[in-house]
Every structure is written in C-alpha cells, then in structure tokens.
Amino acid sequence: MRRRTFLAALPASLAAGSALAQIPRPKDGNPEIGRTDLRGGDRVAGATWASRSTAWGVNGAAATAHPLATLAAIDTLRKGGSAVDAAIAANACLGLLEPIACGIGGDCFVLLWDPKTRKVVGLNGSGRSPKGLSLATVRERAGPSGTIPSFGAVSVSVPGAVAAWGDLHGRYGKLPWKDLFDPAITIAREGAPITQNVAFYLAASQRRFTNPNSKIEEVENFLKVWTIDGKTPVEGQVFRNPALANTYEMIARGGPRAFYEGEIASRIEAYFKRIGGWMTKADLAAHHSEWTPPLVTGYRGVDVYGLSPNSQGLSTLQLLNILENFDVKAMGFQSTAAIHHAVEAKRLAYEDRARYFADPAFSPAPLEWLNSKAYAKQRAALIRPDRILDPIYPGQAPSKGDTTYFTVADKDGMMISIIQSNYRGMGSGLSPDGMGFMFQDRGELFALTDGHPNVYAPDKRPFQTIIPGFAVKDGQPWLSFGVMGGDMQPQGQAQIISNMVDFDLDITAAGDSPRWHHEGGMEPTGEQLGVQGILRLESGVPAVTREGLQKIGWKIGASDGGFGGYQAIQRWPGRYAAATEMRKDGIALAY
Template identity: 75%
Template sequence: MRRRTFLAALPAAAAAAATPAFASSRAENPNRNRPDVGPGDRIDGATWAGRSAAWGVHGAAATAHPLATLAAIDILKAGGSAVDAAIAANAVLGYGEPIACGIGGDCFVLLWDPKTKKVVGLNGSGRSPRGLSLETVRQRATPKGTIPSHGAISVSVPGAVDAWWALHQRYGRLPWKDLLQPAIRYCEEGAPVIQNTAFYVEASNRNFSRNTAIEEIENFKKVWVADGKTPREGEIFKNPGLGRTYRLIAEGGGRAFYEGEIADTIERYFKRIGGWMTKADLAAHKTEWVEPRSVDYRGVDVWGLPPNSQGLATLQMLAMLNEFDVKEMGFQSAAAIHHGVEAKRLAFEDRARFYADPAFYKAPIDWLLSKEYARERAKLILPDRIQPKVAHGQAPSRGDTTYFTTADKDGIMVSIIQSNYRGMGSGLMPDGLGFMFQDRGELFSLTDGHPNLYAPGKRPFQTIIPGFATQGGQPLLSFGVMGGDMQPQGQTQIISNIVDFGLGLQEAGDSPRWHHDGGSEPTGEDLGQPGVLNLETGVPAKTQAELAKIGWQIKPAPGGYGGYQAIQRWPGRYAAATEMRKDGVALAY
C-alpha cells in the first residue's frame, strides 16, 4: 500500500499530524541505531527491563502481536477456554505476523490440564509428500548436499489447523466458528502492519525475488507486493484471500483444510508448478497427542516434547548445568555463559545424531535424559577453556516461528509454538488462499543411515518447541523463546535467570542473551567447531572481554536472539510477560 493511500484513510487533521510521527519510526531515521544510547531508567525493577509483567486473576495472554493478544483476551472474556483463546490468537498471528507463522506451517503444544493435573503434549507436525522420492530430493540437493531452503522440494504437510482442531475437540468451550472471526475481520477490513512484520516481509521479498529455486512467487507478490513495494510499518494491510480460507475452515471445521475445497486448490497448485503435495497427503495427516518428558532443575520440573522436535535439547542442557553452581558463578558472568554454551554444544551434538521422527527411529530418550549421562557429559566442560571439538554420546546398543501462551480462570495453561520456518516459509502461496507453505522439509538429512534421512511420508526434524515448568506437581510457568536453534538456548537462559538468579518474569526475558552457532546439524551439515558466540550488546563489557580471553570468537547478531512470551501461575492469579525484541503485548485481567 502506498503511503498516500494510508493517509487518505485518516481524517484530515489526523493525517497532517501523523506525518512527522510516522516518518520518525521509519528505517531511514539516523537516530534509530545509536550504540551510545542505552535504555531509559526504570524507577523499580531491573534497570534494563523494557516493562513490568501484566497481572490478572481471570486469565492472561502473551503473543508477538497486540491484536492477537487482544483477540485472546476477548475470547477469554466471552467464556472461552485458554485453548479457544490460543486458536483465536494463532489465526490473527497468521494474518498479522506471517513472517513467523500461518496455517501453512506446523504447531506444537504443551498444556496444563487441571482435571488430570498433568502436562499434556501435542505434536502437530506434518509429513513429507508420499510421491516425493529420496532419489528426486537428492537430485535437487544443494552443492553442500542439503535440501534447498525454498521451493516445493522443501514443503511438508502443514499441521497447524488440525492441531487447532484436536485441541478444540478436547478443551474448547466456544463454538469453533467463533474463534476465527477476529482474524477474518482483520483480513477483510485491514489493520496496521507492525514493525517486525514490515521489516521481514521486505527482506523476504528481496530473498524470494533472487531465488531461482522457487517455482513461482507471483502469488506472494499479489498479496504482499501489490503496489510494487511491501507495506511499511503502520500502513493498512488486507488479505481477503486468507479471510476467505479462514471462513471455509470456520464453517467446515478443522478438517476442511485437508479434505475439501482448500485441499483441491492445494493439489491443483502443486500440479501446476511441478510440486508433489497431493490431496491424499493432506487427508492422511493426523495430529498426535504425545507424552512430554521432564528434568528436575534445582526443584523445578522443566518439560519438553520428544522428537521429532528438539525439546529434549533444553532438558539436556539443564541436566548438565545441574552439575554446576551457576548461581555462584554470577548473573551475566563469563563463567555462567561459558558453561551454558558448552552444555549447548554437547546437547546439540546429540540433537544432530539422535533426534528424528519416532515412527522411523526410536531415540534413546531415557539415556539422553538420565542423570548419569548428564554427569558424564558435564565432566567434558572445562571451566577456563573451550573444548576444541565435541561429539555426540555413544548410546547403549539398541535401536522463522512465533510463540504465544494463554491461561484461563479454570487453570488451563497453553504453551504453543507455530511456525512456517525460514524466511516466511517456502516462498509458495497456493492460488487465492492467502497463506504461505512452510519449508520444514529442508531439515531432513540426506546422509545414508542417519535417523533423520529423508523418506516419503516422514516428519522432518523440527526446531519449534514450547516450554513448560511445574513445581511440586503444580503449574508454574508456560513459556517459550522462538527462533530456530535459539529456542533451547533461550529456554535454558530463561529458566536459569528465574531459578538461579531470582529474576522476575519480565526481567528474565529482557535480560541480555547469548546465542551459539556451530557444530553438527540434524541435516548432516557441519557448521564447524568450536563455532561463534553471539552476544547481545547488553552483556557487560567485562564479561565479553573474559569470554574472549577464554577463546570464544564473539560477534553480535541483531535479531538472532529469539522472542519470549510467558505466563506464570501464582496462587489465585497470573503474571504475563513479553519482551522488547518483538512487537507483542502481554495482558491479564
């Protein structure tokens, strides 16, 4: 949308007043990136925290988009469950934050069920097309021997809508059709584009436009580059195609995505562009309820989903850190960060070797999460230097993302993460449906004998993981940190910030983070050792100098530290938090 179109929609006085304020938030403003300018001073709480937590007694929601949070709160106030609120929020996020999620992607959930007093797990990830052979995938591999990041070769069946449907069938209170109405309204009437979405849609347009592996990008351009440019922050954006798709799902139920007009359109689209997804692939998809696993971290039980997700990586990292007195090392100290990074390196080598679709490979989960194995691995962490090379353990003989959370008056807490993966997704948008397909298929390995080796009808390794924590058999924390391999690293830092250093819910997320890149990948790729340590600018200069002295190659990585949302359960009330790295809002009432 052109700027003059946006301003024409405002009253004359408002349009005149809007010009300077709107212009000052644009990317070309020279005052936006001033390393000599720090945050303002808070009168209470951590000086570096962006805000305080939101408190309420009836329910709470924290998402990466203000309109999604408002939709969730409205659903809760109308008598909906936390699951109803989460579905409504996710649908709005698919409209307003398509750079992270949408109905073309997958979905994973951890949920506190107050009736059974248990943490429940849901795997809503899809499988590869059954008509796409390993031979064909290898013929189209990159020079590095990996699956391309975009195009039809990277597309797997989207699992999000069936995950919503499964959740609603078990925990929903309001009629299904009501949950999608807020998103439908925004799609049809439009709403202002938030800053992160504007930035990443523009980046996606550049990437898609120069990527010859994508079979077609005209559908993307029709939706997001209609006037020759992507929408700027604050401009009104409509997506009537997605609104119509949501209406079909609202009227036909969750299976309408997989067995009807939408599925017919998807099949025709892939036939037209030479892809492999079929109506039969969609109809065969089913969400799975799974048993989550946990480790005890200093009296707090932290939960994660088993493979094909990477949820065990958080648990493995925490199990190793259990062997050290992290609190004594000090908050934001070189020692605390160094030990965390080395635990990450060790856990991720196991991640690269053992995490895969359990229908094809039975991972040694009990061994990976055992205290004995954690102690064995922790002994490899040296306090004053880097292990030059780490490898996965020897098992005993035998066989781009959005996170949000909701809670309701009855005690249901939903920790949910949903994603299209890298760079908005595959670049492919089916004709007239208004959403983009994920590119999760990129995360298969092409190495013979690897548990994550590509196969037709198989689920790829998944990076998206919700987080949850309980204490004394009661719910404590529904939380997540979005962003590829940052997720286990970020989750571990959040738990340590709260448990080891006593930070509040908001402070734990706003605290400066580290992000390690390097080592082995589940795709079979080797990113090198010992890798690179990315530090946010807020990490103390003394700490950065000491880490460099230990031997770490340190780099900044703006935008690479994830996005945090959380709800904490207190007796008779909730606290909700979001963070300054995204455009979200946390609300409670």
C-alpha cells in the same frame, strides 16, 4: 541448519552483517552518538534492563507477538472461552498479522496444563513429506552443499497447524469452532497497520523470494498477496488479506478437516500440480496430529517439560541437566563463567541433537538415556572452566534392541504453551492460488546422508526446531513460556529458566535480560558448521564478560537480531503474571 535465526529470511548481503546496523541512527542532532551508545530511560523499580512491567490478573492472561492477537485472546476468554479457544483465535490472527513467522501453511506444537487431570500434556502437530516425493528426486534437487534447498516445492511438508487446532478444540474447547475465526476474518477484511518487525521481514522476504538464485517455482502469488504496488507494506501502513479471510471462512464453516479434504485440499493439489510439486489431496487427507507424553527433568526444584523428537525439546532438558552440575548462581549473573559453561552445555547437547533426533516412527531415539542425570554428569565432566572443548562428539548410546510463540491461561487454571511456524521466515516462498497463506519449508531440515536417523523419506516427519516450554513447581503449574527462533529455542529456554531459578529474576526481567546465541557444530541435516562455531552476544552483556570469553578462546560474533522472541505466563496463587519482551512487537495482558 545454516544459521536458523531470525535472519534466515534475509538476503545474503544483509544476513552477513548486523541487522541492527541497517537501522538508521536516531535523528538526535549529534552525529557522534551511535545507536549502541544510547539506552532507555531509568526505571524506578525492577530490573534496570527491563522494558516494561509485568501484566497481572486473576481471571486470565495472554501474551503474543502482536497486540491485536493478544486482544483477540483476551476477548475470547471474556466470552467464556477456554485457554485453548483463545489460543486458536490468537493463532488465526497471527497468521494474518505476523505472516513472517507463522500461518496455516505451517506446523504446531503444544504443551498444556490440564487442570482436571493435573498433568502436562503434549501435542505434536507436525506434518509429513509427500508420499510421491522420493529420496532420489530430493537428492537431484539438492544444493551445492548437498542439502535440501531452503525454498520451493521440494522443501514443503504437509501443514499440521489446522489439525492441531482441531484436536485441541475437540478436547478442551468451550466456544463453537466457527466463532474462533471471527476476529481474524474481520481483521483480514478490514485490515490492520503493519508493525515494525513484520514490515522489516516482509521486505526481506520479498528480496529473497524474488532473487533469481532462490529457484522458487513461482513468486507471483506472494507478490499478489503481500505487496501493494509492487512493494511490501511499511510500518503503519494498513494491510488486508481478503484471500485469507475467505480461506478462514471455509475452515470456520467446514471444521478443521476442511483444510485437509474438500475444496481447500483440491485447490492445494491443483496448485502443486501446476508448478510441478508433489503434495496431493491424499497426502493432506492422511495427516493427523499425535498426543504425546512430554519429557521432563528437574532443575533445582523446578520440573521442566519438553516434547520428544522429532521436536528438539529434549535439547532444553539436556542443557539444563548438564548445567545442574555447576553452581551457576555462584558464578554470577551474566558472568564469563556462567555463559561459558552454558555454551559448552549447549554444544554437548546439540551434538546429541544432530546424532539422534528424527521422526520416531522411523528412528526412535534413546530418550531415557539422553535425558538421564547420570549421562548429564558424564557430559558435564568434559567441560573445563578455562578452555573450549575440542574435539566434541555426541554421546555413545548403550546398545539396545522464524516461528511465533504465544501462551494463554484461563480462569479454570488451564495454561497452554503453543508454538506455530512456517519455519524459515515466510516458509517455502510458495502461496497457493487465491488462498492467502504461505507453505512451510520444514522439509529443508531432512538429512540426505544414508543411514542418518533424519534422512529424507516419503511420508516422514522432518526434524523440528519449534518447541513450547512449560515448568511445574511443587506439583503446581509454574511457567508457560517459549523463546522462538530456530536453533536459538533450547538455548533461549535454558537461559530463561536459569535467569528465574538461579538468579531469582521476575518473569519480565528474565526475558529482557541480554542473551547469548551459539552457532556451530553438527546439525540434524548432516551439515558441520564448524566445531567451535561463533558465540553471539547481545550488546547488553557486560564488556568484562565479553573480554573474559574472548580470553578463553570464544570467537565473538556481531549482535545480529537472532536472539529469539519470548512470551510467558507465570502462575501465582490466585493470579497470573504475563510478560513479553522488547525484541518483538507484541504485548502481554491479564484481567
């Protein structure tokens, strides 16, 4: 997956080093003080590393990666909307306000607590590859590494987000569909100031898309929508997207199918025909989401849920199943032993991810076996406390026949955990004529190896990195959460659960806690990124822990900004707690 992190949207010259190093030092008058020598102020309560206090409320809560999206969600709840209504309104806003992570050109996955049935339900809103694009053609377009290019028409699969919104609203919505788009349409027409992270990644996307080596069929539409006088907007500059406002108005008037049929679909087909792509109106019309029963595992008294493949949600559950075999709490918070065992659990789980995860309509995975405690115990027995496992392999199954995350909760007890993405930053680099959004590049995640479960085929869903998280405790909804960021997501989700369950951290401290991110091993694309890989640690990880990991043999990489973005809502008796983190631009609110 070639470093599926926040830095995936950056040019090679920038991604090779630390993103943090590109940010100027504060003008404090002392050139001897570097950024890593400075820390925030001292808190009088709570964890010393926490960036803020948790937001509390009794009627509802929302946590997103942008303040205006969170406000849109809260306003929708106050008008009598359900958590689903508020989530759709927020997501529409994020497509405008956080285009470097999401939009209606991408896919969507959901875990939701239904208070009427008292169950967690799942929705797979991922799209399929164009029916007219053959494996032979994709192989002709493959890059030097023998993988599908990161950008351009060959990487585009059918966007599933709008259909997922429609399915959610049809089952759980309270307010009229058209009203949900009012906040986003207003902001798109009147404009809003660009936030810090969005400005950073917009500029990076421009550099990447306009690089001649990107081989994107056209970039004029990107430049027309997302640049002002040839440059992407800087932090604080007001940005408008009237083309997206027009598209939203068509969807608001025509319903969710308006995206897949009628004028929008016709314009999308005409665009791909113009640039030599493959997506057609028939591909769009055939798209549908799938309600799917989520997988679940127990972790020390908490039931953790994940979506089955083609999602990577099972990786979180496998990672936790392996960790449960060790006394992580006794190892110590942020200790060498705790991180070492967790990274080894990740490596083992990700080998299975590379071997088995794909569209189940083409290659069903042995889910029950992969998620079993017995199998996890076998895998845990391979881990040694004083050395790195090498070689490492996937398990042998028994024989038989850059993304945005947000969460909303309402007064009726419904909690929705939703993640939506264009995949690699702003996606494929392609923006349809006059529509104001980018197409995802999820098709990049297919393999091209004959016999691989995830090998490309027409009308097939690629392996997906985006996963919502949810946890239940004592039969009651406990935590709606997510950690966006490519292959970081299962790693981040497991760290959040361990922080809260093993070390009793609150919802905010659990997210602000320093993280680790391991890169390497076999990928679902068929790539081998190094057996041992690289272990990246945030600067807050204690020096003694860093030294201990190096003594075991881990190759420690730079802290590069690829540690995910977290939002969460926790259910308490009669109230909600909501949290976000300092790595993103968003806020959490409750009322």
